[in-house]
Amino acid sequence: MNKLVYTSDIQRLQTGLTKIGIPLATKPTTAANCTISCYLYRNPDGSIRWLWPIWSDQPDFLRFYHAGSRQARWFVWLVRLLFRLKRGHWMGHDRITFYTTEAGYQLLRRTQVNRWALFTGTAGPNRKLVIWYNTQVEKGFFLKVALAEPAVINLRQEALALRQLQQNPLLQLATPQLEAYSESMLIQEDMGDADTWQINKLAELPYGAMQEFVSQNWHTKPLQQADFWTSALDALVKLRVANDSRIPVSLLDKLERLIQSLDEQAPIAVASAHGDFTPWNILLRGHKLCVIDWELYRAELPGLYDLFHFQYQSMVMLGNQGFNAIRREVDTILKQTDWRLFRERNSVDVDLAEKLYLIHTITYYLSVYSRQPDWHQQVNWLLDTWNQALTYWLGQKQVVSDRKLVLHDLAFWLHKQPHAALKFLPTYLDALPDSSDLDLAMPRQTAKQLVRYVRQHPLIRQVTVDHRSFMKQLHIQCLDNTSLHVDLIWTFKRKHLEFMDAHAVWEQATLAPHGLNVPTLACNQTYVRRFYGLNNALIPARYRHLFDEPVIGSLLAESVTDIRAMPQNRGWRAVRSRLAYGLDTLRSFAFQRGMIVTFSGVDGAGKSTVIEQTKLEIEKKLRQRVIVLRHRPSLLPILSAWQYGRREAEQRSTNRLPRQGTNQSGLSSLLRFAYYYADYLLGQFYVQVKYVWRGYIVLYDRYYFDFINDSRRSNVQLPSGLAAGLYRFLMKPQLNVFLYAPAEDILRRKQELDAETIADLTRQYLGLFDSLQKQYPSSEYMPVLNQDLPVTLTRIFDRIQRTTVGTLVG
Structure with missing residues (x-):
């Protein structure tokens, strides 16, 4: 045995056992x-x-072990089998010898203590040595x-709780007899x-015992007067000040938002609580509940505290089953008839009770863990479960938008992952504008894992x-319906040129107050200068x-030369980069997130305003490029351009009132229509390749439907059937949108048409859109009554959003 391996354990044993009169030494004296x-x-x-x-011929150390899983x-x-076979020593990883005084040995020798086993305790500031022993x-x-x-402090609290319970015993609850207590020792x-036997599920516990247990000292009081509430607020402040890098900032941010969402003046249900009511602290003897380890007992905690704690702690510690499983179990329990009647009888708001449980539990245990040098795996399990629970409750009442919650959860997930948030300016995650992307540099494998995490997030459609x-x-x-755009970058490239070492960026990144890692100033400067410079x-x-x-936008020629001379941009690596760029280009064409949206309607129906606002919404929320085309593809110029030139012809067309053309010739109308139809026929491919396949959203201000219903507007006199x-x-x-409104509303906006013409054109468009919807069901022909602009914009934008985001590339 190498005693150096157990130095800390030996010191701990010497400290603890000396307090009870058993001094220890590792060498005889x-x-x-x-x-x-x-x-x-x-x-x-x-x-x-x-x-x-x-x-020892018995496995007495199992007294400290809870068999909560298969x-x-x-x-x-x-x-047990090995000890029955007299091979219990096989369970020992090592053998250790200590030396004590004669007096100390008298406490342990077999004539006074028949059997014993020792547990060195759970790591952390609340650590205790626990000795089980059996007398003759x-x-x-x-x-x-x-x-x-x-x-x-915890032992003092346990002694107090046991004395109170022994003086006022419960009918269906048993507690251990307190044999002795001093400042640092309790028996x-x-x-x-x-x-007795162990129970791992709350539903298997006798309801009568549970009801008696959770009803002790039940009463109501204003939230701000509850001691646990003020303690939680104080603990959160101290956690902020301590700034423990192991605790994700996003977890504290969400916890604070949950606290802020509650009304401190509102009355809440409180009761006494065990504080650590878990499967490993209870036994069942018949219909009587035996509860041990009362160290965290409090006379006043949120109502149903122990019920929530049992579910959360047991389902995390016994297999890390996750928040979704906890949610199902809690909901199932509370819907049972007995618990439903209990809730009604005591007028308890179970949602509020669970939120208060989380606030107290998270602040208490984070305070404990922040004083603990080394964390065991279960701490990370708890943090993950708490984070999911906070996301759930903040999202339930839309206390925080889904977009912001997803941002916080991304920061939580990235907390222990290599990454760097590029060009991230806000001090807090919530301050990231809706129009801003989140650019993250990270290893490729981390990016793959993050994509899997995002796909499973409960707030993402x-x-x-x-x-x-x-x-x-x-x-x-x-x-x-909020949206977020995230770029996961593992190589910094412009077309085929790699302009910077990305690995160094995330390796040198440091944690910022918002909870994400950010690059050094030098890395940020280099990235910004080269990114925008290479893009001219x-x-x-x-x-x-x-x-x-002051800096200029484009890079100097020598800087571009230096980038081209980088090893990753030369030789076979350069060839590979060019091939990859070519494949990326082809892939971008296959990634069809673009679409065409047409807007039709009589003059004065509000098309220009709707198109302008829709364009802004798409650019802001969907972060996609938008092109607005007037009437047709315009691959061919308007006819008057042959006489006046393109610019002057477009100006004349803009200034001319609609439906004022004087053309009455059938031949002239046919030739004019043939010219414009050719523009639609040929231009549609041009628009598809140049815009739609490249991810643009094309907004047509009017479209071909005018030739069917209102050909006079284009100075054409032809049958609509053609x-x-x-x-x-x-x-x-x-998507094809027909905007319409009552004639009187349109005439208040514009007086270009009379009421009868407006009504007639509106009927024709509604009939046309109804007919086309039946004939071409794969497209949508959507009439929209444009009397309330926000309602109109919401309806159109939601439809565009469903189409663009619905194109999933996996």
Whole structure:
């Protein structure tokens, strides 16, 4: 045995056992010459977990073990089998020998203590040594020895709780007998025997015992007067000040938002609570509930605290089953008849009770963990579950938008992952503008894992992923129709040129107050200068503060030469980059998120305003490029351009009132229509390739439907059936909007048409759209009554959003 491996454990044992009169030494001395030889069982990190004497023929260390899973039950079965076969020493990972005084040995020798085993305690400020021992009269006890001041306080609280319960015992609840108590030591009876068994599910506990248990000291009071509330607020402030880098900032941000959402003046249900009511602290004896470990007992905690704690702690600690499973179990329990009647009888708001449970529990345990040097795996499980629970409750009443919650959850997930948020300016995540993307540099494998995480997020309706050789673009639509666009970049490239080492950026990044890692100033400067320089674009004003001196947009020729000379841009790597760029280009054509939207309606129906606002909404929320085309593709110029030139002809067309043309010739009308139809027929392919396939959303201010219903507007006099029949040879836009309004509303906006003409054209368009919808069901022909602009914009934008985000590339 190498004692250096167990140095901290030995010091802990010496500190604790000396308090109860058993001084320890690792080498024999004149005073300490009595031998104590033990086997030990180690924790996964190599520290000592259990100790038991080498002469023991019973697995008494199992007194500290809860068989809460199938694997745990197999372990217990194996241990018991080995001890029955007289091979219990096989369970020892190591053997250790201590030396104590004659007096100390008298407390342990077999004539006074028949059997014993020791547990070194759970890591953290509340750590205690726990010794189970059995006297010659075969009665078992647990002796707890506090190792630090927080543990001393907890033992005092446990002694107080046990005395109160023994003075006023409950009918269906049993507690251990308190045998002795001093400032750092407590002895209580062992309640485990052949007549008791462990329970892992709340539904299996007797309801009568549970009701009696949670009803103790039940009353209401204003939230702000509750001690646990003020303690939680104080703990959150201290956690902020401590700034423990292991605790995700996003978790504290969401916790604070939940606290702010509650009314401090409102009355709440409170009651006394065990504080750590979990499967490993209870036994069942018949219909009586035996509850141990009362260290976290409080006379006043949120109502139903122990019920929530049982579900959360057991389902995390026993297999990390996740928040969704906890949610289902809690909802199932509370819907049971007995618990429903309890809620009605006590007028308890269970949603509020669970939120208060989370606020108290998270602030308390984070305060404990922040004082704990090393964290066990279960701490990370708890943090993840709490984060999911906060997201659920903040999203329930739309306290925070889904977009902001997803942002916080991305920061939480990235907390221990290598990454760097590029060009991130806001101090807080909530301050990221709706129109801003989130650009993250990270390893490729991390990006893949993040995509999987996002796809499973409960607040996300749809995720569209645009795959490139150097990045992934995530287009996220949330359940509340807010959206977020995230770029996951592992190589910094402009076309085929790699202009910077991305690995160095995330390796050197540091944690910022908003909870994301950010690049160094030098990395940010280099990235911004080269990114915009290679794109021949000016550096936006919002990034110029990064530089001490004014900077230009494009890079100097020598800078571009230096980038081209980088090793990754030369030789076979350059060839590979060019091939990858070519594939990215082809892939971008396959990634069809673009669409065509047409707007029709009589003059004065509000098309211009709706088109302008729709364009702004798309650019702001969907982060997609928009092109507005007037009437037709305009691959061919308007006819008058041959006489006046294109610019003057367009100006004349704009200034001329509609339906004022004087053409009455059938031949002239046919030739004019043929010219414009050719523009639609040929131009549709031009628009598709140049815009739609490249992800643009094309907005047509008027479209071909005018030739069917209102050909006079284009100075054409032809039967509507001709134009309607030729429509079959044109590509059908995904969305066609006909804006209309009562004639009196239109005349208040414009007096270009009379009321009768407006009514007649409106009837014709409504009939046409109804007919086309039946004939071409794969497209949508949507009449919209435009009397309330916000309602109109919402209806049109939601339809565009469903179409664009619905094109999923996996």
